[in-house]
Amino acid sequence: MGYFKESLVILLVAVLGASQGSVLNVRYDQPGHEISPILWGIFFEEINHAGDGGLYAELIKNRALSPKRHGANLDGYAVVRSDGVDGRIYISHDHPLNSVLTSSLRLNVDSDVAAGQRIGVSNNGYYGIPIRPDYTSYRVSFYAKAIGFSGPLTVQIESTDGRVVFATAQVPQITEEFQKYEVTLTPTPDMIQNPSLDNLFTISANGPLSANSSIFFNVMSLFPPTYKNRPNGLRIDLAQKLVDAKPSFFRFPGGNFLEGNTIEERFIWEETIGDNAQRPGHMGCWGYYSTDGLGLLEYLEFAEDLNAEIILGVFAGYALNGDSVPPEEMGPFVESALNEIEYIIGNTSTTWGARRAADGHPEPFPLTYVEIGNEDWFSSDYYIRYPIFYDAIRARYPELQIIATQDVNTRPIPIRDDHFYSDFGWFPDNHRYYDTAPRNGSKIFVGEYATRDNAHPQPEANTAAAIDDAAFMTGMERNSDIVIMACYAPLFGHLNDLVWKPDGIYYNGVQSFATPAWWVQHLFSVIRGDTYIPTDSDANVGLPQEKIFHVASRKSDTNTLILKIVNTNTEDIMIDTVSLTGISTTQGGTMTVLSGGQWDQNDLENPLRISPRSQAFNVTSNSFTYNAPAFSLTIIEIQL
Known part of the structure; x- marks a missing residue:
């Protein structure tokens, strides 16, 4: 569990009257500005197998054999056969599934298969096919046809060595034309007591079977139980971690993933909706192919599940290789962005609103924020591209709020997206970054930020990095009249494919855990007020302001004072007096502490090594002493 020195380090005592020594004043009688109600949220990008192999619950790798995939198109597949x-x-282009998926996986039977023998295909998934105690059933679907064979086909999850069969089902008959087949695999409870990944998904034909037969496959799919039991749904443990954090907004689909390495490899939203057999997917920008099974509608539905505002990123004509769409050729890209917005908010009398309804969601989604592009400070022509999209969106949807990714003077910038990836010390040193920002200009969306520990480059974010983040977050909350949204990035990291670190939440196919950095995000999000309460510390009496950070707020509906204290020091820091000005007595409340050793991390073996611990806050006077542990975030909720 979380690092929590019960009575030795965390000291809370009521003090009567004035106390000499360090002082932290909470000016409850001087309430400030409203805190942005959507201050803390999440940003999703397909990186580190965050979607495929991660949040998106599909277990089959390379299920669509897409012509847009680079490299070996048989990735994930192998022959299974008896001795x-x-x-x-091999890939057959002579037997396409349809006009979108223009190939299929052909299994050639080159010898007779006797009774008791088999031949088929296997898929090893994303670093293994998971068996877990909570995966009590799996939904299977695939397209198949055959020449010289009519069935049956046996569908299984089995150990890699073939000695253990966890679940099996049969398709009695297949035809000479592609058809979709669906079965359910149900392991017996005693087969799934221990999680494992050293497994395969197989589809095989059993003998007797004649040589020169052929079986063709495409869009093999294997889903475990999913969040809210959606057929094309999300992995439950990962989705639940996000839901538990109560984010106020959900930004998608990226990030660099939105732009693509080339203009052709951008996120084309039109190709991510509808039947999975009509989604070609595309090469992502982080070294692997994306199925786009986690497409626009799936993002929108999850935002709905989160009860979160949608922040939609639209492609703005710039790719990561530096190519930009010329202004005179921008028309189709602008129209695509307008159509995407119509798909989200249009009623069923509109073209794309009707398409959304046909896809299963008749009601429009709420949409307030549209971000034009991503990190366009890397480009040299955003000042040309931004106005084209700004004018078109505002003309058709004047109610929408526009987010820009770079300062330009050619059009208004209602909201600007700032990103920070910084070494140790930068965030604490810059916690006042927005204190003097102009209040009559753009609002701020801190769309990506994280402390990157270049001194200790283990994959998981450690305690010190998390607490550095927290120091900066006190500044963002203090300035939440102008900083209206903020989110940590990247969100997810598959432990078998970490192209960027640190990340908020890590996993393999059977386990997951939150990092200390994610716990900081979680706590700031779930414990927050609606009105900023000023705080100050008296530097003349010894409180080291470069190491101790604080922000306070009031939660009006419950009449609660929330005080957040961050200690980035290597040693505990004693605050001799926390003074609640304007309050005579309290009813006590709750204190939550996240703390640990400087370089401590969570991992698969100890997923909760650094995690929050809560206890009763029993002080009822208007002042108290607090000893803030080294590398800690403390949140005290005081009932008034």
């Missing part, structure tokens, strides 16, 4: 049986698999 003495010959066969091979």
